[in-house]
Amino acid sequence: MELDRRTMLAGATMLAAGAGRAAAPQRKLGYAIVGLGVYGLGVISPQFANCRSSRLVAYVSGDRDKARAAAAKYGVPERSIYSYAEFDRIRDNPDIDIVYVCLPNSMHAEYVIRAAKAGKHVMCEKPMAVSVAECEAMIAACKAANRKLMIGYRCHFEAFNLEATRLARAGAAGKIRYVRSEHGFVQTNPEAWRLKRALSGGGSLMDMGVYSLQAARYMTGEEPVAVTARESTDRSDPRFHEVEDIIDWTLEFPSGAIGSCQSMYSANQNHILLMGDKGRIELEPGTRYNGNRMWLGKDGREQEIINPPPGPGPTQWAGQLDHLVDCIRSNREPIVSGAEGLRDMRIVEAIYRSAREGRTVRL
Ligand code: NAD
Numbered sequence: 001m002e003l004d005r006r007t008m009l010a011g012a013t014m015l016a017a018g019a020g021r022a023a024a025p026q027r028k029l030g031y032a033i034v035g036l037g038v039y040g041l042g043v044i045s046p047q048f049a050n051c052r053s054s055r056l057v058a059y060v061s062g063d064r065d066k067a068r069a070a071a072a073k074y075g076v077p078e079r080s081i082y083s084y085a086e087f088d089r090i091r092d093n094p095d096i097d098i099v100y101v102c103l104p105n106s107m108h109a110e111y112v113i114r115a116a117k118a119g120k121h122v123m124c125e126k127p128m129a130v131s132v133a134e135c136e137a138m139i140a141a142c143k144a145a146n147r148k149l150m151i152g153y154r155c156h157f158e159a160f161n162l163e164a165t166r167l168a169r170a171g172a173a174g175k176i177r178y179v180r181s182e183h184g185f186v187q188t189n190p191e192a193w194r195l196k197r198a199l200s201g202g203g204s205l206m207d208m209g210v211y212s213l214q215a216a217r218y219m220t221g222e223e224p225v226a227v228t229a230r231e232s233t234d235r236s237d238p239r240f241h242e243v244e245d246i247i248d249w250t251l252e253f254p255s256g257a258i259g260s261c262q263s264m265y266s267a268n269q270n271h272i273l274l275m276g277d278k279g280r281i282e283l284e285p286g287t288r289y290n291g292n293r294m295w296l297g298k299d300g301r302e303q304e305i306i307n308p309p310p311g312p313g314p315t316q317w318a319g320q321l322d323h324l325v326d327c328i329r330s331n332r333e334p335i336v337s338g339a340e341g342l343r344d345m346r347i348v349e350a351i352y353r354s355a356r357e358g359r360t361v362r363l
Contacts (some may be wrong), residue, residue: 029097029325030057031123032080032090034111036066039125040102043289043317045074050318053325057095060087087111091118098123098324100152104199105206109134116145121328123321125152126210128341130201132349135342142338150324150334151341153214157319160292161218163308164272164281168219172296174278176257181215182271183208183287184246184264190239194265203233203243205348209263211287213344213351215272216251216259219281224251224259224347226362229354239265249351289316 031054033040048056058080061067067081080093090096099115100123101108109129115122122142128151129135142149155161168176184204193199200206217223229249233240245266251259262269270285279298286292294305313319327334350361 026053026329028053028055029328030055030095031098031100031321032058032060032082032093032096032120033100033102034060034087034115035102035104035107036061036063036070037102040100041066041070044100044102044321045070047315047317047321048074050314051321052313052318053329054098054318054321058082058090058093060084060090060099087114088118090115090120096120097328101125104193105201106130106199109138112138112149113141116141116147116149119145119147121148121324123150123152123324124338124341126341126344127201127206127348128338128345130206132342132345135338135345139338139342148324148328148334149338150327151336151338152320153336153340154316154320155211155214155287156218156336157311157313157323158287158292158316159308159311160283160294160305161215161287162311163305164274164283164286164294165218165221167281167296168274168276169221171276172279172298173274173276173281176220176255176274176276178258178260178273178275179216179219180260180271180273180275181212181219181286182262182264182269183211184262184267184269186268187239187265195239195241195243197242200243202348202352203240203245203247204263204265205244205247205351207263208265209247209261209348209351210344211270212261212263213347215286216261217343219272219274220253220255220257220259222253222255222257223343224253224363226252226360227347227350227354228360229351231355244355247351247355249354251347 056074059067059076060082062084071081098121101111102125105127108124112122112124227249231244232246233244246264248262272283272286274281282295296303311319313322350363354361
């Protein structure tokens, strides 16, 4: 079964169309960031400077001093700083159009649902939540409130990943037979919330594994029909008392192509390899913030793709942030909507079940 969603390329085309409209003197839509951690504060906050139709207008944080300092730096008015207890008051702030949830995974569902009930559109970080049931509740809440829900799958707006997907679809490697995707980093802090099941929902699969799974799906353009997984964790390591370290899984696609994916918290890796019957497309690193590299091997020749066509925005995050604004304005579903996050979570649950029960799980 082909993916029943618009492809990444369709999204890029739509964004290009949106770029024309941006010339009109429209108000930029305002984002409130919830969770001022490494991602919400360190990565997302500076990105509004690169956006054409999004701006940063509010912060929700448990640390007022940190929020004040960040607000001063990024021009957020003091009256638009909220504590978690005050969160629902965002309803009364007309500057806030969109809430961007950058919290630990198990808090995503609660804040997405509360944001929708407050009448706001939502961008939610990956993984969408920690269970299929939560994803369904989030989608239902946004639908009931008639608000858009998008998942922060930034690679759908990243130039190398867009070009790799375009090349794969165009048959540059021939008929796709195999895709491999591995993502991991060395988790050094045993106290990190990522290692606490109640906050993370799981180990490396819930974090870096999402990139491996996403890549296998967007590179093939197919939905897996079966998964077989195996977990390898040293439970005597204090980091891994609650969650898995290494997990690898095989995806069977309807075309007969095979996905071989992996994630881990004990080595650094960032790799996507697509093999077709005429060649290969390889990215290493493939999904980093910067410095991704890509090769096309065909007919015995090897070529590094140095300058892929630019993505929809000046950075992957600007493309992502402005895409949701375009979708709100034109009343379209984001290319990575809640439904896309739910698809991943169904597979994530099947991966865990397969590893637990030692058998292939059909999807
Ligand atoms: P982080 O630990 O740096 O930040 C989490 C924030 O949540 C902190 O400000 C923390 O104070 C706050 N918080 C509120 N309640 C908390 C609680 N009970 N326990 C712990 N923290 C609490 O984490 P992060 O790296 O910014 O990750 C946040 C989310 O963003 C995660 O879902 C993660 O998967 C996602 N993320 C996505 C990317 C990406 O490239 N798309 C990159 C990094 C993180």
